[in-house]
Amino acid sequence: MNGKVALVTGGSRGIGAATALRLARDGADVAITYTAGKEAAEDVVRTAEALGRRAVALRADSADAAEAAEAVTRAADALGGLDVLVNNVGVGLLAPLENITVADVDRVLATNVRGVYMASQAAATRMGHGSRIITIGTCMTRRVPGPGGTLYAMSKAALIGLTKALARELGGRGITANIVHPGPVDTDMNPADGPYAEPQKADTALGRFGTAEEIAFMVAYLAGEGAAYVTGAEFSVDGGHGA
Known part of the structure; x- marks a missing residue:
């Protein structure tokens, strides 16, 4: 990743922060986006800079x-180009079908689908041969273990179609597009010792939560030279949630 520039959306915490720092450790300069977590975002920047990278x-x-x-244009302008886009930002809303409002649908689809589309479209105008678009999906696109996931699963499932279409759209330019489906991951939003943790652990074959760093490892692989012939593919990093 030396000399490469990566943008990780929603990179101030959780999987996004772990991914940004993993790419920085691998040699990339990194940009991250955030909405409310300014201090956390600045901490990620400082850590990346301590690794000798621009951030x-x-x-x-x-x-x-x-x-x-x-945000894509600003990141590319700030760091002198764009080689990797990680569409990590997303909102989760789990609720009974009858309780979901039109406002809920609009908010989730605007962030999880339209925002990813707009970022990918903008990135494609700035990327050259060998670039990567990597999107974070969810294990719930492969298997929904219980009620309450209609809106979230639908929004993330749309990203599978987008990923495969991007692979076809951009393959001739040597740009790959892939999607990673995490299982339950220990983050501030979904802690491994939280009130809803035990059923999630039971839904995995390994009986545990994953770590943000384990998801970041897969993203780093897809961003690296070894994945140059991998595109339009789905990768489950879910502890056997879909097994």
Whole structure:
């Protein structure tokens, strides 16, 4: 990754922060976006800079179509190009079908689908041969273990179609597109010792939560030279959630 530039959306915490720092350790300069977590985003930047990399944090709301696209342009301008886009930002809403409002649908789809589309579209205009678009999906696109996941699963399933279409759209330019499906991951939003943790652990073959670093490892592989012939593919890093 030496000399490469990566943008990780939603990179101030959790999987996004772990991914940004893993790419920095592998030699990439990194930009991250955030909405409310300015201090956490600045911590990620400082850590990346301590590794000898250039880094920048950009406030951008991916639910806003213009901001989602502009963040890509701002990142490329700040760091002198763009080689890797990691579409990590997303919102989760789990609720009974009858309780989900039109406003809920609009908010989730704006962030999880439209924002990813706009960022990918903008990135494609700045990327050259060998670039990568990597999107974070969910294990719930492969198997929904219980009720309450209609909106979230639908929004993330849309990204599978987008990924495969991007692979075809951009393959002639040597740009790959892949999607990673995490299982339950220990983060601030979904802690491994939280009130809903035990059923999630039971849904995996390994009986545990994953770590953000384990997801970041897969993203780093897809961003690296070894994955140059991998595109339009789905990768489950879910502890056997779908087994």
